Amino acid sequence: MTLSRRVFLESLGLSVGGLLIGGGGKLWAQTSGLSPNVFVHIAADGVVTIVCHRSEMGQGVRSTLPAIIADELGADLTQVRVLQATGHKKYGDQNTDGSSSVRRRFDDLRMAGAVGRMMLCTAAARRWGVDAKTCTTEGGFVMHTPSKRQLAFADVVVAAARLKPPTSPNLKPSHQRRYIGSPTLPLLDGPAIATGKAVFGADVKLPGLLTAVMLHPPVLGSSLASYDASRALAIRGVRHVIALPTPQPPYKFQPLGGLAVVADNTWAAMRGRKALVATWSPSDNASYESSSYRAEQAETIRKACSVVRSRGQADEALGSAASRIEAEYFMPHLSHAPMEPPTATAHVRDGKCEVWAATQNPQESQNVVAAATGLAPTDVTVNVTLLGGGFGRKSKPDYVGEAAFLSQKIGAPVRVQWTREDDIRHDYFHTTSAQRLEAGLDGEGKLVAWRHRTTFPPIASLFTDGAALGREGELAQGYADYPLDIPNVRVENGPSKAHVRIGWLRSVNNIHSAFGINCFIDELAAARRVDPKAQLLEVLGPARRVTLEELGVEKLPNYGHALEEYPVDVARMRGVIERVTAMAGWEARTQDRERGYGLAFHKSFQCQTAIVVAVKKSRSGKIKVDEVWLAADAGLVVNRERAQAQMEGAVLFGMSIAMYSEVTFKNGVAEQLNFDGYRLARMPDAPRAIHVDIATNDERPGGVGEPGVPPVAPAIVNAVFALTGERIREVPLSRAGVV
Amino acid sequence: MMQLTINGIPHELDVDPEMPLLWVLRDILGMTGTKYGCGEALCGACTVHIDGHAVRSCVTPVRRASAKAVTSIEGLSPDGNHPLQRAWTEMGVPQCGFCQAGQLMTAAALLKKNPRPSPTDIDRSLAGNLCRCGAYNRIRAAIQKVADEAKQP
Ligand code: FES
Numbered sequence: 046m047t048l049s050r051r052v053f054l055e056s057l058g059l060s061v062g063g064l065l066i067g068g069g070g071k072l073w074a075q076t077s078g079l080s081p082n083v084f085v086h087i088a089a090d091g092v093v094t095i096v097c098h099r100s101e102m103g104q105g106v107r108s109t110l111p112a113i114i115a116d117e118l119g120a121d122l123t124q125v126r127v128l129q130a131t132g133h134k135k136y137g138d139q140n141t142d143g144s145s146s147v148r149r150r151f152d153d154l155r156m157a158g159a160v161g162r163m164m165l166c167t168a169a170a171r172r173w174g175v176d177a178k179t180c181t182t183e184g185g186f187v188m189h190t191p192s193k194r195q196l197a198f199a200d201v202v203v204a205a206a207r208l209k210p211p212t213s214p215n216l217k218p219s220h221q222r223r224y225i226g227s228p229t230l231p232l233l234d235g236p237a238i239a240t241g242k243a244v245f246g247a248d249v250k251l252p253g254l255l256t257a258v259m260l261h262p263p264v265l266g267s268s269l270a271s272y273d274a275s276r277a278l279a280i281r282g283v284r285h286v287i288a289l290p291t292p293q294p295p296y297k298f299q300p301l302g303g304l305a306v307v308a309d310n311t312w313a314a315m316r317g318r319k320a321l322v323a324t325w326s327p328s329d330n331a332s333y334e335s336s337s338y339r340a341e342q343a344e345t346i347r348k349a350c351s352v353v354r355s356r357g358q359a360d361e362a363l364g365s366a367a368s369r370i371e372a373e374y375f376m377p378h379l380s381h382a383p384m385e386p387p388t389a390t391a392h393v394r395d396g397k398c399e400v401w402a403a404t405q406n407p408q409e410s411q412n413v414v415a416a417a418t419g420l421a422p423t424d425v426t427v428n429v430t431l432l433g434g435g436f437g438r439k440s441k442p443d444y445v446g447e448a449a450f451l452s453q454k455i456g457a458p459v460r461v462q463w464t465r466e467d468d469i470r471h472d473y474f475h476t477t478s479a480q481r482l483e484a485g486l487d488g489e490g491k492l493v494a495w496r497h498r499t500t501f502p503p504i505a506s507l508f509t510d511g512a513a514l515g516r517e518g519e520l521a522q523g524y525a526d527y528p529l530d531i532p533n534v535r536v537e538n539g540p541s542k543a544h545v546r547i548g549w550l551r552s553v554n555n556i557h558s559a560f561g562i563n564c565f566i567d568e569l570a571a572a573r574r575v576d577p578k579a580q581l582l583e584v585l586g587p588a589r590r591v592t593l594e595e596l597g598v599e600k601l602p603n604y605g606h607a608l609e610e611y612p613v614d615v616a617r618m619r620g621v622i623e624r625v626t627a628m629a630g631w632e633a634r635t636q637d638r639e640r641g642y643g644l645a646f647h648k649s650f651q652c653q654t655a656i657v658v659a660v661k662k663s664r665s666g667k668i669k670v671d672e673v674w675l676a677a678d679a680g681l682v683v684n685r686e687r688a689q690a691q692m693e694g695a696v697l698f699g700m701s702i703a704m705y706s707e708v709t710f711k712n713g714v715a716e717q718l719n720f721d722g723y724r725l726a727r728m729p730d731a732p733r734a735i736h737v738d739i740a741t742n743d744e745r746p747g748g749v750g751e752p753g754v755p756p757v758a759p760a761i762v763n764a765v766f767a768l769t770g771e772r773i774r775e776v777p778l779s780r781a782g783v784v
Numbered sequence: 785m786m787q788l789t790i791n792g793i794p795h796e797l798d799v800d801p802e803m804p805l806l807w808v809l810r811d812i813l814g815m816t817g818t819k820y821g822c823g824e825a826l827c828g829a830c831t832v833h834i835d836g837h838a839v840r841s842c843v844t845p846v847r848r849a850s851a852k853a854v855t856s857i858e859g860l861s862p863d864g865n866h867p868l869q870r871a872w873t874e875m876g877v878p879q880c881g882f883c884q885a886g887q888l889m890t891a892a893a894l895l896k897k898n899p900r901p902s903p904t905d906i907d908r909s910l911a912g913n914l915c916r917c918g919a920y921n922r923i924r925a926a927i928q929k930v931a932d933e934a935k936q937p
């Protein structure tokens with residue numbers, strides 16, 4: 046257990062419109078009551094406050110993590126106050142990323158509640174003169190069932206606060222759980238959102254707050270050469286035009302530099318930016334051009350590359366195969382485009398900085414602010430608002446650094462507001478990938494060899510200048526960890542140099558690995574005239590736990606878990622494939638004259654997901670996704686209702702990828718600026734129905750925020766093939782004019 | 785000085801008449817329920833009503849709203865109990881929630897004009913409101929539910 050026992054000291058409640066966000070004051074330090082650890086406080090009057098240490102970006106984390114603690118504590122969840130944590134190491138890792146909040150913190154958080162429960166039980170047991178082991182808690186009461194006695198938390202909390210917290214608390218047996226695994230947990234922020242009271246990044250109000258709009262260098266690596274701010278400064282409401290320092294590679298989370306127009310209101314700042322005249326130094330990245338880059342990537346995957354994984358003799362087996370099937374797949378850059386563009390507010394004064402930010406990563410925000418201001422990270426308080434969507438973008442706090450830098454310069458609180466154009470053009474882009482897959486069949490048509498080459502400018506380049514190969518963790522997303530029941534396997538990664546900032550976007554490299562593998566399996570099925578489902582099951586092989594040796598790797602990052610704890614379990618993979626095909630009526634699909642069906646499966650973030658998509662042609666001849674079935678096995682799911690919402694949302698997110706979204710570059714500059722160029726799925730695109738089935742079991746919890754995304758695009762492309770016979774190997778489909 | 789009536793409350797403002805209504809609401813009046821998502825009438829996050837019609841406040845100069853009745857999400861209902869708001873919460877519609885004020889305002893204007901919309905009517909009316917979280921199916925279902933309930937005697 047990694048809980049700090051320090052009493053919770055920093056937690057004001059700045060209650061703005063229902064969102065209780067942390068701050069500099071002391072909420073419960075002086076009040077008597079029980080604070081067994083940094084996550085739980087029970088006031089003398091029995092009011093339970095639970096800290097949510099992760100950021101809410103639509104995944105329901107503020108409704109989910111407190112439920113875990115409340116369950117073990119025996120609190121009444123409907124009466125619990127949820128306090129949003131500021132960034133602080135005492136909470137452990139707060140980076141709300143990698144579908145990890147429940148997966149990585151489930152045990153910690155249960156312990157946090159259990160410690161409180163045991164202290165309450167001990168205090169009540171002493172009062173009653175009974176054994177504490179015979180007491181339990183429920184709904185805000187300590188109960189002694191044998192004697193049918195109960196005491197409210199308020200009646201024992203003061204006595205409990207005098208006890209020493211137990212060092213090894215025991216956990217409630219699963220049959221005593223009321224909230225974990227419940228299908229009907231309340232949506233904490235629902236009412237505030239529906240009434241416009243919820244506080245997002247840009248909604249923070251401070252006296253004297255100024256708004257800044259940025260003019261970033263158009264090409265990565267160029268810097269401000271000269272500028273003329275006179276016209277901007279003449280606009281009513283514009284107060285300052287300030288140059289920011291130029292970042293040096295590797296870019297990490299550094300602000301991009303350029304100019305800031307600081308004004309009394311957002312509109313003045315936007316007009317001021319338009320009136321700026323600036324020239325920029327040249328950058329090598331100005332050569333970045335998407336179509337020629339794609340051609341280079343295609344060249345790369347046609348030659349031998351660095352080995353990611355190897356088993357048997359794939360090259361030889363392919364050379365001597367009786368027949369070969371091969372195909373190449375391409376995916377473009379994507380922008381996260383969270384509905385709220387990046388925004389943060391900072392106030393530097395008296396050698397300290399207070400920040401209010403829509404950030405997935407408050408602790409990294411402390412570091413970025415420290416680097417921008419010269420303050421110590423411990424002098425930076427980061428309050429976390431609702432995020433207005435994150436998808437990985439807001440775990441990179443460059444914009445938070447901008448706000449702090451400007452506030453320090455000006456000596457006033459400053460909100461930085463990125464426009465949508467800034468957001469799309471200056472994103473940490475999802476990479477652009479090329480893949481080549483080759484399979485060899487022997488004389489009897491048996492699958493004997495598999496070679497898979499991939500190249501993509503890696504996330505590694507954000508942290509190591511010039512890195513052109515994926516890090517181990519990047520390649521473990523569908524490349525190194527995918528079970529292949531084939532005797533000769535070789536997976537390779539070729540270099541691609543990054544010319545823009547590359548970042549992780551919801552499900553990350555699983556987006557391309559799943560696309561390549563699932564589309565190729567469908568092609569294999571067509572070439573061998575077998576059912577795509579049978580082909581998929583044949584490639585995965587029989588139910589088993591796959592060893593490192595079988596994968597052909599020495600180690601596997603496995604999303605941060607030991608293989609024993611989270612095995613590569615083909616039985617569970619086959620399980621979701623069987624489940625989804627049963628739901629969709631896969632066997633009877635040929636009787637459906639109107640629709641084509643596509644199947645795809647992928648495991649990521651310790652969740653296996655299988656999808657069937659049915660597409661049809663609209664009257665205008667365009668492809669329409671008509672119905673989707675999704676089966677997921679994420680082990681124990683705490684908040685089943687939100688998990689389902691995540692899966693539904695993932696289908697739409699994947700549809701945007703399959704159908705509409707791409708960022709292309711010309712002269713190093715993104716060609717899409719807003720939602721006219723960077724297109725997303727809209728309501729008329731939404732399928733008639735999305736059927737979601739989430740497995741119920743007690744396996745270790747997996748992620749649910751990301752794993753729904755990867756199989757969507759290949760399932761759609763496979764369905765298009767089933768309907769039209771047209772094989773599409775590149776998304777978005779809008780390029781081919783079919784949607 | 786500009787006269788502006790928002791959610792029934794008159795305001796007198798000294799602002800540039802060209803400033804979009806969105807920024808008047810958010811920055812001048814501190815009514816932050818209305819959201820900025822694109823500034824180009826492409827996402828619907830900023831939707832408010834002017835005389836009952838859904839408009840994109842990011843491209844509406846405030847002068848066009850003067851002497852008219854503006855309704856923002858804060859004024860959709862006195863206490864958050866508009867049937868759509870109730871359905872939104874009951875059916876777990878919001879994910880991140882950022883688009884939802886705009887979705888609700890568009891949906892409310894639709895139901896006012898067309899209390900019995902067909903599925904196609906709903907899709908068409910809401911087509912201008914992006915939801916990056918992809919809550920479309922639940923938004924659609926919530927609107928349908930409110931429409932169906934209103935039909936019942
Ligand atoms: S902000 Fe007005 S439509 Fe997007």
Ligand code: FES
Nearest residue numbers: 880881915916917
């Ligand atoms: S709920 Fe997040 S954008 Fe719609």
